[in-house]
Amino acid sequence: xxxxxxxxxxxxxxxxxxxxxxxxxxxxxxxxxxxxxxxxxxxxxxxxxxxxxxxxxxxxxxxxxxxxxxxxxxxxxxxxxxxxxxxxxxxxxxxxxxxxxxxxxxxxxxxxxxxxxxxxxxxxxxxxxxxxxxxxxxxxxxxxxxxxxxxxxxxxxxxxxxxxxxxxxxxxxxxxxxxxxxxxxxxxxxxxxxxxxxxxxxxxxxxxxxxxxxxxxxxxxxxxxxxxxxxxxxxxxxxxxxxxxxxxxxxxxxxxxxxxxxxxxxxxxxxxxxxxxxxxxxxxxxxxxxxxxxxxxxxxxxxxxxxxxxxxxxxxxxx
Amino acid sequence: xxxxxxxxxxxxxxxxxxxxxxxxxxxxxxxxxxxxxxxxxxxxxxxxxxxxxxxxxxxxxxxxxxxxxxxxxxxxxxxxxxxxxxxxxxxxxxxxxxxxxxxxxxxxxxxxxxxxxxxxxxxxxxxxxxxxxxxxxxxxxxxxxxxxxxxxxxxxxxxxxxxxxxxxxxxxxxxxxxxxxxxxxxxxxxxxxxxxxxxxxxxxxxxxxxxxxxxxxxxxxxxxxxxxxxxxxxxxxxxxxxxxxxxxxxxxxxxxxxxxxxxxxxxxxxxxxxxxxxxxxxxxxxxxxxxxxxxxxxxxxxxxxxxxxxxxxxxxxxxxxxxxxxxxxxxxxxxxxxxxxxxxxxxxxxxxxxxxxxxxxxxxxxxxxxxxxxxxxxxxxxxxxxxxxxxxxxxxxxxxxxxxxxxxxxxxxxxxxxxxxxxxxxxxxxxxxxxxxxxxxxxxxxxxxxxxx
Numbered sequence: 001x002x003x004x005x006x007x008x009x010x011x012x013x014x015x016x017x018x019x020x021x022x023x024x025x026x027x028x029x030x031x032x033x034x035x036x037x038x039x040x041x042x043x044x045x046x047x048x049x050x051x052x053x054x055x056x057x058x059x060x061x062x063x064x065x066x067x068x069x070x071x072x073x074x075x076x077x078x079x080x081x082x083x084x085x086x087x088x089x090x091x092x093x094x095x096x097x098x099x100x101x102x103x104x105x106x107x108x109x110x111x112x113x114x115x116x117x118x119x120x121x122x123x124x125x126x127x128x129x130x131x132x133x134x135x136x137x138x139x140x141x142x143x144x145x146x147x148x149x150x151x152x153x154x155x156x157x158x159x160x161x162x163x164x165x166x167x168x169x170x171x172x173x174x175x176x177x178x179x180x181x182x183x184x185x186x187x188x189x190x191x192x193x194x195x196x197x198x199x200x201x202x203x204x205x206x207x208x209x210x211x212x213x214x215x216x217x218x219x220x221x222x223x224x225x226x227x228x229x230x231x232x233x234x235x236x237x238x239x240x241x242x243x244x245x246x247x248x249x250x251x252x253x254x255x256x257x258x259x260x261x262x263x264x265x266x267x268x269x270x271x272x273x274x275x276x277x278x279x280x281x282x283x284x285x286x287x288x289x290x291x292x293x294x295x296x297x298x299x300x301x302x303x304x305x306x307x308x309x310x311x312x313x314x315x316x317x318x319x
Numbered sequence: 320x321x322x323x324x325x326x327x328x329x330x331x332x333x334x335x336x337x338x339x340x341x342x343x344x345x346x347x348x349x350x351x352x353x354x355x356x357x358x359x360x361x362x363x364x365x366x367x368x369x370x371x372x373x374x375x376x377x378x379x380x381x382x383x384x385x386x387x388x389x390x391x392x393x394x395x396x397x398x399x400x401x402x403x404x405x406x407x408x409x410x411x412x413x414x415x416x417x418x419x420x421x422x423x424x425x426x427x428x429x430x431x432x433x434x435x436x437x438x439x440x441x442x443x444x445x446x447x448x449x450x451x452x453x454x455x456x457x458x459x460x461x462x463x464x465x466x467x468x469x470x471x472x473x474x475x476x477x478x479x480x481x482x483x484x485x486x487x488x489x490x491x492x493x494x495x496x497x498x499x500x501x502x503x504x505x506x507x508x509x510x511x512x513x514x515x516x517x518x519x520x521x522x523x524x525x526x527x528x529x530x531x532x533x534x535x536x537x538x539x540x541x542x543x544x545x546x547x548x549x550x551x552x553x554x555x556x557x558x559x560x561x562x563x564x565x566x567x568x569x570x571x572x573x574x575x576x577x578x579x580x581x582x583x584x585x586x587x588x589x590x591x592x593x594x595x596x597x598x599x600x601x602x603x604x605x606x607x608x609x610x611x612x613x614x615x616x617x618x619x620x621x622x623x624x625x626x627x628x629x630x631x632x633x634x635x636x637x638x639x640x641x642x643x644x645x646x647x648x649x650x651x652x653x654x655x656x657x658x659x660x661x662x663x664x665x666x667x668x669x670x671x672x673x674x675x676x677x678x679x680x681x682x683x684x685x686x687x688x689x690x691x692x693x694x695x696x697x698x699x700x701x702x703x704x705x706x707x708x709x710x711x712x713x714x715x716x717x718x719x720x721x722x723x724x725x726x727x728x729x730x731x732x733x734x735x736x737x738x739x740x741x742x743x744x745x746x747x748x749x750x751x752x753x754x755x756x757x758x759x760x761x762x763x764x765x766x767x768x769x770x771x772x
Binding site (some may be wrong): 009019020022023024025026053063 | 564626703
């Protein structure tokens with residue numbers, strides 16, 4: 001498994017201490033170096049990758065069951081409604097304390113989503129609320145930083161969330177973290193990217209001023225053009241809702257994964273029943289291709305499977 | 320545990336600490352660390368008493384008769400050592416001249432000490448005469464042959480001589496040492512001033528022992544008693560320092576820095592079945608304290624990256640000959656002051672652009688480095704004196720005196736001051752006696768343990 005191999009040379013790591021048995025590299029110390037969360041109906045993995053010395057990505061997952069009396073807006077079927085919620089954030093590396101920003105944003109947004117969904121808000125409205133709450137929380141970290149007298153840029157992070165209900169998938173984002181829809185394999189349905197990056201590269205390509213090759217080679221290609229934590233102007237999130245015709249998987253991820261995907265076709269849909277295995281496989285794919293950035297992947301099957309809820313989120317740092 | 324006959328040391332438990340500056344400047348390659356280790360071999364029941372074997376090697380060359388007191392005192396000292404052997408210890412007495420001959424028992428073998436064999440051995444000693452030359456390599460080989468018969472025992476020899484190894488080539492002695500390394504430990508004693516400190520130091524450090532100048536033959540008996548007692552207090556034979564290094568790393572050196580300076584670097588043996596791991600024999604251990612200085616060269620990491628430079632632990636030869644780790648634990652102090660314990664000593668490196676972090680020299684590393692420079696300055700000074708370069712000799716010893724003050728080595732400073740003229744501020748090398756010179760030479764590699772804080 002991912003956490004038991006060295007991040008420099010891919011050799012197995014000895015059990016005795018936190019250094020690689022081959023090259024001596026420091027292997028695992030932070031609880032965030034390798035995090036796995038499995039809530040039964042969805043799962044996710046966040047990994048430091050091979051080149052960065054800390055994980056500035058954060059992941060929050062929730063598995064909720066909304067009582068029908070409180071959730072008339074969420075579809076017509078009788079009985080409790082199973083929903084899964086994922087939030088993935090990527091700290092902006094040029095900002096102050098990006099690791100804290102992403103963790104705060106992911107947790108605040110997940111809690112806000114759960115509260116709004118229980119209060120019978122529709123998923124799109126809940127997503128807007130959650131993004132505003134996370135943006136405010138990150139912006140307040142900057143205020144704390146200024147109170148400390150620290151002269152640094154404010155904390156900032158990207159944001160992507162998915163709310164999967166029995167009949168719809170709602171995705172919200174700010175920045176260049178992405179969500180994909182991967183229909184269960186049949187000949188006519190191709191995987192699709194649901195989000196459109198807030199990035200210099202995406203804007204240049206949309207404007208058509210540079211060729212894709214020229215744009216990709218520019219050092220600004222990876223610069224994000226929107227993020228949470230900007231105190232001076234309110235965040236302008238994107239929120240979309242999709243009503244799939246058949247079963248499939250929503251994959252929510254940071255650029256640590258999608259940088260290694262040439263097309264969305266490489267995303268596997270075969271893991272409706274084992275989302276954790278799928279998330280691990282995708283993280284391993286990014287690690288084997290170089291792992292240049294932190295990698296975070298959440299996998300949410302649609303429709304959410306009922307009765308698989310684990311007694312609470314499992315978060316296990318690597319051995 | 321009331322009688323000394325039933326008090327034996329248990330397998331020692333080692334506790335140590337790692338002292339280093341974790342931080343290296345961007346691009347720096349060399350990591351230094353001091354590892355202190357203390358072993359406690361508390362008394363246990365006789366059931367686990369380690370088997371012990373002792374060979375006394377007495378120089379019986381013709382020079383031991385000049386004056387005759389030398390051979391007389393040597394025989395008395397050997398008799399005291401024999402009395403010190405507890406029942407059941409395997410022993411023999413060997414007389415050295417050109418070649419080695421058995422004093423006791425008559426045939427080349429070890430016998431178990433008991434009241435009868437101790438008396439018989441002392442009788443044989445009284446009849447011993449001194450005549451002929453000096454072939455220390457042959458004597459050591461004879462001791463090795465005898466001790467080889469007791470592979471389970473803690474094996475030790477005491478070598479007493481008064482002369483240089485005149486009747487063997489240096490190559491013959493070196494070959495004998497290679498064969499004896501790891502086979503037994505050997506403490507060396509020189510009587511008079513006609514022997515070579517360098518020669519006995521080579522033997523004692525190769526065989527994990529001590530070297531001393533015995534000025535008064537009358538002192539020999541107490542010295543032999545102490546050496547025998549120390550040898551029998553050892554709890555475990557053939558302890559090796561085990562060193563793991565990352566791929567691409569180079570061991571610049573590994574030295575024992577206390578209680579005596581011993582460069583272990585050339586003793587490296589690959590550890591069977593363990594990649595990137597080497598063992599450095601350190602002799603037998605009882606209750607004791609030792610300090611080591613390791614210097615590892617690494618491929619520089621990136622700023623912010625942390626690597627393990629080496630992992631140090633101690634192993635001993637188990638019953639089947641395979642290395643077994645001692646029970647051990649090492650304290651590590653993080654830059655923020657927190658401490659951690661690990662089952663091996665971890666020497667680490669973290670690269671930084673912060674000069675305030677990377678330029679700090681760990682205090683204990685500074686002391687052992689200064690102490691090694693001090694030993695070298697003394698030996699270079701004495702070598703220059705013999706090489707007919709009095710100016711260089713005085714330069715070296717002047718530097719040695721300053722270093723001795725810096726590292727608070729009062730013993731060595733006292734030896735240096737015996738030949739130092741404070742009025743002229745220089746050294747009176749022409750008035751240095753042979754005994755003063757040899758004492759200074761011996762003292763130069765004796766060190767004090769670092770504080771354990």
